[in-house]
Amino acid sequence: MQMSRRFSFFKSIYLVYLLASMIFFLSFYIYKTFDETSEEISSLTLRSNIEYIDNVTSNIAQHLIYAANGASLEEALAKDTRLREHLEHILEVLVTKRYRYIYVVDKDAKGRFRLLLDGAKVEKGTFLEMFQPVNAKRWLQVYEKKKPTFFHHKEVKGIWMTYLKPVLLNGRVIAVIAIDFSLKEQQTLQQILQDLAKVLGVFITALLFVLLMLIVFAYIDRKRVDMLTRQAEEIKNFNITLRQKVKEEVAKNREKDKKILEQSRLAQMGEMIGMIAHQWRQPISAISATAITIMMKAKMDMLSPKEAAEYAEKISELTQELSKTIDDFRDFFKPTKERKSMTYKSLVKQTLNIVEVSLHNKNIDIIVEIESDVEFCTYTNELKQVLLNLIKNAEDILIEKKVENPYIKISAKGNRLCVRDNGGGIPKEIEKKIFDPYFSTKSKNGTGLGLYMSKIIVEEHCGGKLLVSNDEKGAVFVIELPPSECE
Amino acid sequence: MRVLTFLLLFVSLVLHADIYTQKLYERVLGSIFTHRPIVAYVVGDARKDLEQSHLFRVVSACSDDVNVVIVDAYTSIPKECSYKPVFAITHKAYQKTPQAFGAFYWFKGRPQLHFRSAKMAELGLSLSNELQRYADE
Numbered sequence: 001m002q003m004s005r006r007f008s009f010f011k012s013i014y015l016v017y018l019l020a021s022m023i024f025f026l027s028f029y030i031y032k033t034f035d036e037t038s039e040e041i042s043s044l045t046l047r048s049n050i051e052y053i054d055n056v057t058s059n060i061a062q063h064l065i066y067a068a069n070g071a072s073l074e075e076a077l078a079k080d081t082r083l084r085e086h087l088e089h090i091l092e093v094l095v096t097k098r099y100r101y102i103y104v105v106d107k108d109a110k111g112r113f114r115l116l117l118d119g120a121k122v123e124k125g126t127f128l129e130m131f132q133p134v135n136a137k138r139w140l141q142v143y144e145k146k147k148p149t150f151f152h153h154k155e156v157k158g159i160w161m162t163y164l165k166p167v168l169l170n171g172r173v174i175a176v177i178a179i180d181f182s183l184k185e186q187q188t189l190q191q192i193l194q195d196l197a198k199v200l201g202v203f204i205t206a207l208l209f210v211l212l213m214l215i216v217f218a219y220i221d222r223k224r225v226d227m228l229t230r231q232a233e234e235i236k237n238f239n240i241t242l243r244q245k246v247k248e249e250v251a252k253n254r255e256k257d258k259k260i261l262e263q264s265r266l267a268q269m270g271e272m273i274g275m276i277a278h279q280w281r282q283p284i285s286a287i288s289a290t291a292i293t294i295m296m297k298a299k300m301d302m303l304s305p306k307e308a309a310e311y312a313e314k315i316s317e318l319t320q321e322l323s324k325t326i327d328d329f330r331d332f333f334k335p336t337k338e339r340k341s342m343t344y345k346s347l348v349k350q351t352l353n354i355v356e357v358s359l360h361n362k363n364i365d366i367i368v369e370i371e372s373d374v375e376f377c378t379y380t381n382e383l384k385q386v387l388l389n390l391i392k393n394a395e396d397i398l399i400e401k402k403v404e405n406p407y408i409k410i411s412a413k414g415n416r417l418c419v420r421d422n423g424g425g426i427p428k429e430i431e432k433k434i435f436d437p438y439f440s441t442k443s444k445n446g447t448g449l450g451l452y453m454s455k456i457i458v459e460e461h462c463g464g465k466l467l468v469s470n471d472e473k474g475a476v477f478v479i480e481l482p483p484s485e486c487e
Numbered sequence: 488m489r490v491l492t493f494l495l496l497f498v499s500l501v502l503h504a505d506i507y508t509q510k511l512y513e514r515v516l517g518s519i520f521t522h523r524p525i526v527a528y529v530v531g532d533a534r535k536d537l538e539q540s541h542l543f544r545v546v547s548a549c550s551d552d553v554n555v556v557i558v559d560a561y562t563s564i565p566k567e568c569s570y571k572p573v574f575a576i577t578h579k580a581y582q583k584t585p586q587a588f589g590a591f592y593w594f595k596g597r598p599q600l601h602f603r604s605a606k607m608a609e610l611g612l613s614l615s616n617e618l619q620r621y622a623d624e
Contacts, residue, residue, distance in 0.1 A: 103595070120595070126582060130599075132599050132600065133597060134597050153596070180595060
């Protein structure tokens, strides 16, 4: 798990770096390609322009060579005005907005340039008019090198270029054809390319920014994942420790529970012995008194056989009563394996058989008001233990608080059985805790398991409810059982 | 050196035509005419360029005082100035005015400075060394 998480983390990091590298190289490639393409477009436009002009001027040169007829062009044109007009008409036809000035010049004996032919429609130069070109050096180079050339007129806002084509006859330059052409279209194209370059620049900048952000985020994410991995590791270690501690604590608690249960059992046994003792005290006293009477009468020879039989009968009855008490207690604490039919009346009667004497001895009044004949099919002995627990709790509090005229009132109506006392009730702050295990308010002999076990018996075993509240005198415990009949 | 300065001015003229046209007039006509200020009668629109110069005094009517007549279009020159030296400032005016001894104009996007040597000799005018190269004949 750890390995696969680590592996996926490394995978994502490498992916980010791969992506970042791709963006970087893509940006570089786009920039380089665009730069080269834009230069190519720019130079291609100029080249195609020059190529066109070269073709045009070559055609014009053919006409001029033909017109010169093997001699001087200037002389031929001077002689034949119509030829001049015809050739100027050819130049005129070629003049457009882009190819603005098309004219032919030559050099006189003094090396000055003169106009031979002018393709202009307005401001037309005259034949042999002196012409002073700007950048005359380039014009002279055409004569020297006998090769075409073109150059920029940077001084006229850089829009215009001049193309110069030498007209060669027998290896001699007889004239130069000049074309002033506009670069406006090329400039517009360059402007568009520049605008595109700006957009591309912004795009690439944005891409590089994304790249930077990606690297930063990858770095931050890596730190975050590192931290999370560390925390997960810590939590895992903590969980292992916690599990061990819980295990240890549970074992300790089990041990404690075991001890408490043993204590509870001993306490119950003690209580039972106490109750048996109470039950036995009166018959044992009666047996003792009968035995003394028999002994006295026998010493004084006053014991007749009839009387002896009557006393023996009485002792026998009393011992049977003692035996019954033992049976009652044994039945009471023996868990019921099967549900049995019972009413609240029988439940209360059987329970009071056990504790009534004890309560009577402690001057606690028992008030019983049973107005219910509802039959319940339930675990009777367990319910008796619950009722006994509620009565004993009431007894304990009445004794502990030394309540005047103490009483325990057991009433039943329908499926509700109430046990109330005048012990002052349960304080509000502990009302919700009294059914919790190990919760006890008793100063001694309180296991904290009685009410907890009672609630489990009533609600989980018998399917009823065990509720608690206070009235003006004391606590009120209510047992609600669902009415049912055994088959 | 002076030739070089003049050439520089001529090239600058190409770069900043409006500013340097006036300076060129001063330089060219200043070297031809010794009289100061040069009294000029202008036929056409060049009046403004010359009026801003301290070297020229532009007059509105032809008189004996006039040293040079400057024309920028082919229009008839008043009789009173018909014998005065004429300097053309357009290509057309130079072509159509044979009595013009020189001209400065723009032709095919290029500044042109021309002088007719014969006419200048007739008028008793001479060119400085730096301007000799612009003489036509």
